[in-house]
Amino acid sequence: MTLGLALHTHGKISGVDGVRILKLLDDDEWAASPLPSHQRARFVDDGWIGGDHDEVRLSAPRDARVIAAGDVVRLREGSSMVSVVWRRGARTNSLFATERCNSLCLMCSQPPRDEDDSWRVSELLATIPLIDKSEEQLGVTGGEPTLLGDGLTAVLERCGQELPDTGLHVLTNGRNFKDATAAATWIRAGGERTTWAVPLYADVPDIHDEVVVAPGAFDETLDGLYELACNGAQVEIRVVLHKLTIARLPQLAAFIYRRLPFVTHIALMGLEPMGFAKGNRDRLWIDPVDYLAELTTAVFHLANRGMAVSIYNLPLCVLPKTLWPFARQSISEWKNSYPAECAPCVVKDHCAGFFASAGPAWRSRAVRPLQYEDLSHEMA
């Protein structure tokens, strides 16, 4: 999979009324596909042709690599834009639930918009059956997916019917789970295959609420986490690492272990310099090399206690080797990149690298390509 490959391109599109979600298939798959012909397309001559009467045509994509057989694309009447809503073989694929959110995190990479976008539900319901049944893991993101209300229930249920073997990973701030009835409904719809990934930025309300820019959010999230636990849901805790969250990271780790011992995974995540994060750089930026003490002590607190903990989005050269076993290649391919200086690095294939959006101002001063000597030395 090519790194940095966009999820959008433009092309020549015709024959679409309103919105059409299409599964692109090669000839063999197309012939064998049980999908209604309305929702699939095959490649003929110089473009994709689909629909009940071959009425939809898509050709001359500006970047031909963006779309490929197996992908699910969204086309809209009167637009030249082709959006890949699901990409075959990608490390991560997500259903985008809504742009609305009830929080306004200082570092949000996907700044919310307060517009009614409930139309997304029907598109998601149409997309889900087109996803390969062999998909292992599918994300659900936003915005805040629970703002879809019953729409979220419908999406989760559809996933259960169409993709019974696919794990679901839903990013939610957990606040709406404080409503026990709603929580139980979503959790039941998500079933055992669903992990609820909930951010928690501190063990005290003022810091958490400051980060998510929503007074009372900490209390609501804790009550939501309690409902998730009572309903036997699988819960992941996510912590974005920046100046405001680092100060109490070790204490937060202890809080998670003592109050949330049921969580199945804790992800400690380097900052993504996108969206609001860019404008809030002064409040948020701290060079990761300057928070290694807090990170190390938090990671080992959890790991020693048998909690599964991962470090996301941080380059290996910045981390001490004791933390390497926890580091993951976590950045979705389409926004992942390695600057030129990484080229000679011997651990590049194992390194998370950088967000493509990260300019030099967001790069640790400790970044340096590693050589074999670097490995053997300290490992011994």
Place this chain on the structure above:
Amino acid sequence: MLRSIDLMARSQSLVTNARGEYAILSRADREALQAGRLTSEHARFHDLLALGMIERPGGGGVGLEAAAERTRKAFLLDGPALHIFVVTLRCDHACGYCQVSRAATGAEGFDMSWDDARAAIDRVFEAPAQALTVEFQGGEPALRFDLIERIVLEIEQLNEIHRRNIRFSLVSTLHHLGHDELAFCRDHQIHISTSIDGPAPLHDRQRPNPTHDSFARTVESLARARAVVGHEGVAAMPTLTRAAMADPKAVIDVYRELGFASIFLRPISPYGFARKTRRAIGYDMGAFVAFYNQALQYLLELNRRGEPMVETYASILLRHIMTPFGSGYVDLRSPAGAGLGVLVYNYDGQVYPADEARMAAESGDRRFTLGTVHQSFETLMSSPAMRWLATGAVAEQLPGCRDCAFVPFCGADPVYHAAAHGDPIGDRATSDFCTKHMGLFQILFGHLAEGDPETLRTFTAWAFNRARDEVIDAGYVPQ
């Protein structure tokens, strides 16, 4: 509810809450906290807020806090999990500290009958716990290995239907376990535990056998046993008498030389011997605490040098301190293990709520008897003895303990207090049980407050049952 106590070795105080969370504060900060004068500018404000030691206006997370409190007592739902069979009182040793619970090898009427054993097995399965330990004790239980075999086989057969998770253990001198017996232990996963009191002269003085060679025979038997059941299949424990108090290193070194990965340092039980013997081998609990302190220092030093020897009791106490879970360890919990966690089936068919209750009864105090193996589990559990002991079973309600900052990590011992003070509630000021635990918690929290990274690594390995070199870094340990 907050409880606090001053840490003796340091100018600091410990504050704990009902969930067993703690904060180590300066004395001045502790006073400010308790007077409601610790304000949001204070460096520890957030720590205390997160622990719920300063009230949070928002009130969220109450469900999680209540759940954390329940988690600590989750063992309650299980009922008795340890079932001790005293298959015979006969023994070829004549240890000074065990006068009341032994009989001569040739004596008659000191073995459990099959009829009683079979009834006790029914009681085992009547207890609701899913995970059960069945332990064989004596006397020297190996003298009736035939009975042990029969009980094990019967339990295994019944368990085809009951489907419990059953562990067997055997407390033995090892001397009478031949290859066949050991093979049986191996094949039925019977964990063996033996007594080694210290260096040979000390051991042989304390544990006289007819041939005056107990230590040598134990060492020889240990090798034989390990060859069959594996190195990890045999554990050992010293009975610490006054003679051992002088030199903790000597005792520990014997365990090192014999290749044990752990040692369990427990003071001598006060029930097993007559008062005049007590003067000879017993000691003041303060002396034990001092001994323990030195022993722990030595063990920490060994661990620091890369020799991962574990002190088992510290690992239990640290688990209580460092985890949100109750260990359910039957000898230290609240409500107490007596009857709620342990049932002892004596050779004569009597049932007791603890091993110490059996010994107290052997010395003539019949108040500790729950009934006989032929009475139902229900009847035993609602017996007058059980109800009497239950009055002292909840540490959080006992005078002294109620206000003690160590109570979330400690436990109640109504049997000890009933035996020593005449009633299950007892008096903490004169209680050896309390002196010991006060002392040990002071020592452990002293180390936690000091925060030496190597000590914290060792403690972390012990509390979470990990190999020490697996603990690369102790990680955050709350202050």
